[in-house]
Amino acid sequence: MNPLDPLLRAHVVDSFERQAFMSHLGARLTAVEPGWAEITLAYAPTLTQQHGYFHAGVTSAIADTAGGYAALSTFSTRDSILTVDFSLNLLAVAVGDRLVAHSSVVRTGRTITVCSLDVYAVDGESSTHVATGRQTLIRLADRPDR
Amino acid sequence: MNPLDPLLRAHVVDSFERQAFMSHLGARLTAVEPGWAEITLAYAPTLTQQHGYFHAGVTSAIADTAGGYAALSTFSTRDSILTVDFSLNLLAVAVGDRLVAHSSVVRTGRTITVCSLDVYAVDGESSTHVATGRQTLIRLADRPDR
Amino acid sequence: MNPLDPLLRAHVVDSFERQAFMSHLGARLTAVEPGWAEITLAYAPTLTQQHGYFHAGVTSAIADTAGGYAALSTFSTRDSILTVDFSLNLLAVAVGDRLVAHSSVVRTGRTITVCSLDVYAVDGESSTHVATGRQTLIRLADRPDR
Amino acid sequence: MNPLDPLLRAHVVDSFERQAFMSHLGARLTAVEPGWAEITLAYAPTLTQQHGYFHAGVTSAIADTAGGYAALSTFSTRDSILTVDFSLNLLAVAVGDRLVAHSSVVRTGRTITVCSLDVYAVDGESSTHVATGRQTLIRLADRPDR
Numbered sequence: 391m392n393p394l395d396p397l398l399r400a401h402v403v404d405s406f407e408r409q410a411f412m413s414h415l416g417a418r419l420t421a422v423e424p425g426w427a428e429i430t431l432a433y434a435p436t437l438t439q440q441h442g443y444f445h446a447g448v449t450s451a452i453a454d455t456a457g458g459y460a461a462l463s464t465f466s467t468r469d470s471i472l473t474v475d476f477s478l479n480l481l482a483v484a485v486g487d488r489l490v491a492h493s494s495v496v497r498t499g500r501t502i503t504v505c506s507l508d509v510y511a512v513d514g515e516s517s518t519h520v521a522t523g524r525q526t527l528i529r530l531a532d533r534p535d536r
Numbered sequence: 537m538n539p540l541d542p543l544l545r546a547h548v549v550d551s552f553e554r555q556a557f558m559s560h561l562g563a564r565l566t567a568v569e570p571g572w573a574e575i576t577l578a579y580a581p582t583l584t585q586q587h588g589y590f591h592a593g594v595t596s597a598i599a600d601t602a603g604g605y606a607a608l609s610t611f612s613t614r615d616s617i618l619t620v621d622f623s624l625n626l627l628a629v630a631v632g633d634r635l636v637a638h639s640s641v642v643r644t645g646r647t648i649t650v651c652s653l654d655v656y657a658v659d660g661e662s663s664t665h666v667a668t669g670r671q672t673l674i675r676l677a678d679r680p681d682r
Numbered sequence: 683m684n685p686l687d688p689l690l691r692a693h694v695v696d697s698f699e700r701q702a703f704m705s706h707l708g709a710r711l712t713a714v715e716p717g718w719a720e721i722t723l724a725y726a727p728t729l730t731q732q733h734g735y736f737h738a739g740v741t742s743a744i745a746d747t748a749g750g751y752a753a754l755s756t757f758s759t760r761d762s763i764l765t766v767d768f769s770l771n772l773l774a775v776a777v778g779d780r781l782v783a784h785s786s787v788v789r790t791g792r793t794i795t796v797c798s799l800d801v802y803a804v805d806g807e808s809s810t811h812v813a814t815g816r817q818t819l820i821r822l823a824d825r826p827d828r
Numbered sequence: 829m830n831p832l833d834p835l836l837r838a839h840v841v842d843s844f845e846r847q848a849f850m851s852h853l854g855a856r857l858t859a860v861e862p863g864w865a866e867i868t869l870a871y872a873p874t875l876t877q878q879h880g881y882f883h884a885g886v887t888s889a890i891a892d893t894a895g896g897y898a899a900l901s902t903f904s905t906r907d908s909i910l911t912v913d914f915s916l917n918l919l920a921v922a923v924g925d926r927l928v929a930h931s932s933v934v935r936t937g938r939t940i941t942v943c944s945l946d947v948y949a950v951d952g953e954s955s956t957h958v959a960t961g962r963q964t965l966i967r968l969a970d971r972p973d974r
Contacts, residue, residue, distance in 0.1 A: 408585075409591065411582065411584055411593060411594060436559075437560070439554075440554035446597075446619055447596060452593070455591075473592055474794055476596075478623075480618070482935075496919070501820060506960075524960065524961070621913065621942075625788075642771075643814075650771045652814075665788075668788055668789075668798075668816065670769070698878075702873055702874050702883075703877060706874040728852040729848070732847050737847065738889075738911055739889025743888065744885070764918070768888075769914065
């Protein structure tokens with residue numbers, strides 16, 4: 391795998407940093423490579439459902455966002471992308487000191503990109519696969535993200 | 537449609553109020569009837585993606601949560617429910633002064649419940665259908681939610 | 683609702699009739715209106731799973747096809763469409779003398795169309811909702827279907 | 829990976845062979861191991877859509893069926909399984925002399941099993957990834973498949 395073009399990396403990082411909701415959650419874009427992105431989110435009591443675990447809405451928010459940046463990393467700085475649809479299976483209760491969402495591009499095309507989405511709850515040294523899914527995105531060519 | 541049993545309504549409201557993440561978003565459970573729930577969320581700059589619209593993660597978080605309470609309203613106060621999977625099509629950019637998520641139970645069974653999910657962005661008098669989806673849940677019989 | 687333009691109707695019917703697999707199943711396009719299509723399939727022992735009910739693969743094949751023609755009915759005779767993805771919940775065992783699949787366009791756009799999919803098993807006078815789903819399609823503008 | 833228990837293998841093969849629809853398509857269960865199944869389907873003109881390619885309904889039928897047997901292989905001969913829902917992205921036109929569907933169990937539980945679904949169109953030596961998806965199944969304990 392070639393490293394990500396620095397301009398495209400800056401484009402991705404800039405877009406992520408303008409997502410106020412990611413900052414409100416405390417999510418960080420911890421890695422981005424061509425066709426791959428990772429978002430990490432530390433536990434906070436504000437992110438929980440009624441039993442004190444990570445809320446499924448948090449899990450899906452970072453999964454969907456990781457997919458968007460995995461896709462964006464395969465295009466040019468002149469393009470933007472939009473999620474068309476996504477689906478997620480919740481595999482286990484999300485307990486841990488952080489969530490880590492990974493997304494890989496499965497198929498990239500002129501218009502449609504498909505990404506896989508996986509989220510892990512990490513508790514110290516142990517990691518649990520808490521969600522797996524898939525996302526369909528559309529490329530808006532020559533519609534820069536800002 | 538019969539009105540929701542008051543004890544079951546209290547059970548649903550109590551569970552919602554213990555979801556710290558819903559409170560962190562500013563979401564309110566604005567209606568619950570047998571097999572139906574509505575969540576309303578006012579716009580806030582903290583809830584946005586990079587263009588200042590509601591983040592898709594916000595849209596999906598309240599859709600998924602509405603589905604959980606639509607499902608819970610059809611059971612007893614001794615049961616709890618878990619989302620197994622859900623999927624969402626994002627139909628339009630979510631611009632407005634609030635989001636309103638509706639969920640209806642499509643099919644309820646001993647173990648599996650299926651809910652429809654729809655989210656609208658409301659701007660003054662006008663409403664845009666911004667997301668439509670579906671959720672599969674499993675009932676945990678005799679595993680009270682608290 | 684306006685009636686479907688006769689040229690567009692002929693375009694849809696012609697495309698359906700060239701689907702050898704629909705004919706192999708015995709499926710018929712029993713209605714098409716703007717943004718809406720219906721496919722009907724009589725029971726045959728060749729269409730069953732291990733318990734003698736309609737196979738889920740049959741249910742999903744006619745659901746997906748109904749969605750394609752619901753979408754195609756909203757475009758022009760110069761366009762074709764492709765399914766990008768679809769999802770289906772199987773709500774009940776599919777027992778009956780026929781299956782009827784309905785699809786309605788939920789959202790149509792320049793590139794992306796979203797359809798709802800519903801399949802009923804009809805047994806004499808009684809009808810059971812056996813599947814509900816959703817489909818995302820892409821329009822190939824000026825790429826006629828034949 | 830341990831080999832599949834011979835009794836469980838016979839249980840899976842027997843169930844597949846009673847699926848009249850698989851036989852009507854010409855599909856064969858070409859491999860089954862613990863948590864994994866493969867179905868192969870040779871091209872036939874009866875299996876096509878309007879352009880002569882494999883119909884998406886065929887692709888999804890063998891994907892869903894492969895998932896069912898991947899799941900069944902992880903249980904006991906006293907259990908049966910039902911698909912609750914599945915979703916599929918169609919990645920490329922399905923052209924080739926055969927389709928091969930693979931399914932792996934992602935997560936198995938007391939009630940819910942999740943499988944990944946992937947379909948390849950094979951043309952001589954070359955293989956194209958034509959579909960990727962996911963399936964949720966429910967185990968019916970002590971409800972033997974026949």
